[in-house]
C-alpha cells in the first residue's frame with residue numbers, strides 16, 4: 348500500500364520524505380534538500396551516509412538514525428527496500444521496495460552524468476513512482492558537456508571585463524558551478540558561506556570540486572563569486588560595482604527559464620528533463636506509472652499515450668489508495 352499523506356507513506360510504519368514533522372515510527376529521507384527534510388524527536392531516521400552528513404552540517408544532528416548503504420537490501424518498518432543513487436545531489440537516493448509487488452520510487456533524480464556525480468540507473472520494478480517536475484516537452488535541456496563549455500567561455504570572457512556572479516542553489520548546483528569554474532574557466536571562485544559549507548561536505552565525501560575560497564571581505568581574490576539565487580539581486584550588483592569599480596555580470600543556472608534581471612540563464616538542472624523522464628520509464632519497463640510533483644497529470648498522460656503504460660498521479664490522502672485499484 349502506497350499513498351501520499353504528508354509524505355510518501357508505505358504501509359503504516361514508513362514515511363518517505365515527510366512534508367511535516369508528523370511523528371511516525373520510521374522516516375526515510377531521500378536527500379538533503381530542505382523540502383524533503385523534516386526532523387522530529389519521535390521518529391527513527393534512515394538515509395545514506397552522505398545525506399546524513401549534509402543534514403547534520405546544514406540543519407541539525409539527528410540522534411535516532413541509521414545510515415543505509417546503496418545497493419544493500421534492508422528492512423525498515425516491515426518493508427524490504429534498497430537505496431540506489433538517484434543522480435540528483437550528493438547522497439540522493441531512489442528507493443526500490445520489494446513487497447507483493449516491486450515498487451520503484453525515483454524521488455528527485457536525473458539520468459545524465461555530471462561533472463560531480465553519476466546519473467541514476469533504471470529501477471527494475473512493476474510500479475514506478477516517478478517525479479514529474481519537468482513533465483512536459485517544453486523542458487528539454489542540451490547535453491551537459493555543451494552547457495559546461497558555454498558557461499566556461501562566458502565566465503572567461505566576462506571576467507576579463509569585470510566581475511562575475513554565478514547564482515545556483517547552494518546544495519547541488521553551486522558545487523557543480525564550483526567544479527565548472529575550475530575545470531572550464533581555470534578560475535578558483537569565491538563562494539558564499541552557505542555554498543562553502545556544502546562544498547566541504549562534498550569534498551570530505553571524496554568529490555573533486557577544484558579550489559574555492561570562502562567569501563570573507565576578500566572580493567579582490569577572485570573574479571568570480573558563486574552565491575545562492577536568493578542573494579543575487581540588483582542591490583548586490585550595485586554594491587559590488589561600487590566597491591570593485593568595475594562592471595558586474597550575473598548568470599543563473601536553472602532548468603526553469605523565465606525572464607529575469609540576470610545577464611544569462613544557463614539551463615543546468617539537477618532534475619530529469621522530459622526526454623529523460625520518458626526514457627527512464629521505458630528502461631524501467633513498469634506495469635504502472637505513478638507521477639508526483641509539478642506536471643503530474645501531464646506526464647501521466649504522455650506516458651500512457653506515448654508508451655502505452657497505464658499512468659496516473661499518485662493518490663493523495665482521501666483518494667482511493669493503490670491497493671484498491
Ligand SMILES: [Zn+2]
Pocket residue numbers: 378380435455
Ligand atoms: Zn531535491
Ligand SMILES: [Zn+2]
Pocket residue numbers: 380382383455
Ligand atoms: Zn524536491
